[in-house]
């Protein structure tokens with residue numbers, strides 16, 4: 371039972387943070403979930419948590435910067451659960467920081483592979499399967515930095531704006547095929563992605579959010595689950611902020 375009963379989903383970067391919260395939330399509402407992460411044991415620990423709670427999920431290791439690995443997660447959903455209806459293209463990393471002239475070219479390329487090209491690979495392999503299943507929905511994780519700039523994070527800003535653009539272009543071409551595609555734009559969320567930050571930088575980030583704290587992964591997951599659900603039946607091609615007021619300033 372649950373609003374996703376009978377649906378199957380792929381979640382990339384599902385081993386931690388926002389992806390984990392969405393994988394757990396989908397399974398709690400009845401979806402069969404393929405949990406991708408770089409390391410099998412990280413994905414498997416989320417699958418174990420889902421299974422212990424009575425849900426259905428399977429782990430797969432893969433690098434979303436590699437198209438073969440993105441395809442493998444889609445194939446896994448079809449093999450295990452017979453079809454694919456939902457996808458959350460979410461895996462991402464923080465990027466090289468600094469002036470354009472100081473950013474290492476290889477670091478730039480790697481960031482674009484993981485944070486942008488991965489979303490194209492996801493759409494490329496997921497959409498035909500979702501259409502074949504009779505329709506469904508995709509959510510891609512962008513960021514507030516897919517809406518605004520940041521002087522020190524040029525590659526990340528570029529990738530996250532690209533995610534928003536791909537989302538719109540794909541949404542237009544799949545709207546009549548029964549697939550809704552949206553992007554979510556979180557403010558700074560208290561996940562392991564930020565765990566390395568020194569306290570003064572962390573406090574500086576908090577002060578940029580009118581709500582006065584960082585967000586929780588579950589607060590982003592609520593929005594993603596809504597967008598993946600039939601309740602969002604008239605929502606496609608749009609950008610959805612969940613940022614504690616960050617971009618209202």
Ligand code: NAD
Pocket residue numbers: 382383384385386387388389406407408409412432433434435460461462463464484511512513514555556557558559560561562563564587
């Ligand atoms: P996280 O580090 O907690 O989780 C990301 C997961 O993705 C990790 O388990 C990691 O192992 C996995 N991953 C990293 N590279 C991968 C790859 N190449 N292939 C497969 N898996 C990979 O981070 P999070 O905060 O949950 O971030 C999830 C997404 O949200 C990212 O796209 C990030 O850019 C975005 N985001 C995060 C924040 C934030 O403040 N935390 C804000 C806005 C957007």
